[in-house]
Amino acid sequence: MQHFTDEFIQAIPKTDLHVHLDGSLRISTLIDLAARAGISLPATDEAGLRKLIFKDSYRNLEEYPAGFADTTAVLRSRDALYRVAYELFMDNAAEGVRYIEVRFAPQLLMSEQLSFQQVMEAVDQGLRDARDELNRQKPRDEPEYDYGIIACAMRFFTADFSPYYRDYSRMHEFSSPTEIISGASLELAKAVVQLRAHTSIQIVGFDLAGAEYGYPASDHQASYELVEKGFLHKTVHAGEAFGPESIFQAVTKLQADRIGHGLHLFDTNLIHSSHEQDPETYVTELVNYIANRRITVEVCLTSNMQTTPDLKTLADHSFRRMLEQKLSVTLCTDNRLVSNTSICKEYRLALDNFPISPHDLKNIIAYGFKRSFYYHPYPQKRAWVRSVLNYYDQLAQKFGIKE
Numbered sequence: 595m596q597h598f599t600d601e602f603i604q605a606i607p608k609t610d611l612h613v614h615l616d617g618s619l620r621i622s623t624l625i626d627l628a629a630r631a632g633i634s635l636p637a638t639d640e641a642g643l644r645k646l647i648f649k650d651s652y653r654n655l656e657e658y659p660a661g662f663a664d665t666t667a668v669l670r671s672r673d674a675l676y677r678v679a680y681e682l683f684m685d686n687a688a689e690g691v692r693y694i695e696v697r698f699a700p701q702l703l704m705s706e707q708l709s710f711q712q713v714m715e716a717v718d719q720g721l722r723d724a725r726d727e728l729n730r731q732k733p734r735d736e737p738e739y740d741y742g743i744i745a746c747a748m749r750f751f752t753a754d755f756s757p758y759y760r761d762y763s764r765m766h767e768f769s770s771p772t773e774i775i776s777g778a779s780l781e782l783a784k785a786v787v788q789l790r791a792h793t794s795i796q797i798v799g800f801d802l803a804g805a806e807y808g809y810p811a812s813d814h815q816a817s818y819e820l821v822e823k824g825f826l827h828k829t830v831h832a833g834e835a836f837g838p839e840s841i842f843q844a845v846t847k848l849q850a851d852r853i854g855h856g857l858h859l860f861d862t863n864l865i866h867s868s869h870e871q872d873p874e875t876y877v878t879e880l881v882n883y884i885a886n887r888r889i890t891v892e893v894c895l896t897s898n899m900q901t902t903p904d905l906k907t908l909a910d911h912s913f914r915r916m917l918e919q920k921l922s923v924t925l926c927t928d929n930r931l932v933s934n935t936s937i938c939k940e941y942r943l944a945l946d947n948f949p950i951s952p953h954d955l956k957n958i959i960a961y962g963f964k965r966s967f968y969y970h971p972y973p974q975k976r977a978w979v980r981s982v983l984n985y986y987d988q989l990a991q992k993f994g995i996k997e
């Protein structure tokens with residue numbers, strides 16, 4: 595098996611298609627923003643925060659999001675959003691990432707002082723300024739930097755998640771919790787479609803995030819139908835805390851182009867309802883369906899290890915079977931701060947723990963670019979992907995990597 599050096603991993607053009615803005619701040623920026631806004635954090639220095647909230651491992655998927663209450667609290671201003679978006683792109687570029695697709699739930703960040711459009715404009719401007727600066731500075735023969743934004747609806751929230759959700763819940767006091775969740779999701783879908791139609795903000799997709807267990811994708815079917823009419827792309831967090839049926843819902847009910855995590859895709863023991871097929875056949879057919887449509891799985895290794903206590907070693911991660919089944923997969927960080935990771939770390943982990951040939955690695959890289967929700971017209975996307983792969987080949991040759 596060919597060894598891939600850290601220098602090679604760093605140099606090759608990469609994507610991060612699954613990275614949460616509010617989970618990926620620099621820790622120093624979080625502390626600084628909190629101080630400026632007069633918001634108190636559970637600790638005032640990096641070591642303290644790492645000990646209390648941004649840990650190396652979490653007890654479960656429920657403990658993992660605790661830190662988001664702090665990060666979203668400091669992000670509710672245009673300056674803060676601009677800054678973290680700009681820094682996120684710069685930190686990624688320093689690792690050789692050429693394209694990021696940044697996601698977040700706008701309704702967690704909106705307030706009376708900050709409208710949906712202002713949130714989106716601030717993030718877009720931060721990413722845009724970083725991209726333009728990077729493109730001006732890069733050598734001419736290297737591929738261009740670019741970005742997209744994905745808006746996340748929440749599978750679950752309560753009134754205390756944000757000022758917006760508080761107001762929304764208060765205004766719908768006669769609605770059930772499910773109706774409130776579906777309603778806020780549909781409102782976001784409308785906002786996203788209008789933003790896409792009337793601005794040049796690089797909004798490219800819609801996502802469903804948050805607690806999966808007990809909060810089915812079907813509550814968001816109307817939202818996904820609406821964003822499809824607006825020609826936006828669709829991804830769904832699925833199979834992270836729930837089994838194959840959740841992934842089935844994402845790809846059939848919500849017509850997802852990509853799946854966030856997909857960790858439990860092969861877990862027949864997590865099938866709860868009865869189906870036409872026996873569990874083994876159900877999973878085989880589902881995997882085939884996903885493979886044939888090139889529905890891409892956004893794999894987040896570190897994050898899954900941290901939130902899934904049953905997953906004892908990385909070698910047991912379903913990424914192995916995804917590779918065996920020739921699925922379209924891309925490596926992502928999920929949350930750089932909350933998971934204490936980076937894209938180069940994720941590649942190192944993947945290459946050290948799974949049988950990945952030079953050919954496989956190039957495919958994984960290519961899927962990231964090809965299956966991105968690239969904002970610009972398709973001919974431009976084709977030329978850009980071609981330039982990325984040519985550049986990859988040059989680097990592979992330079993580093994003596996043989997396919």
Ligand SMILES: [Zn+2]
Pocket residue numbers: 612614803831854928
């Ligand atoms: Zn995620």
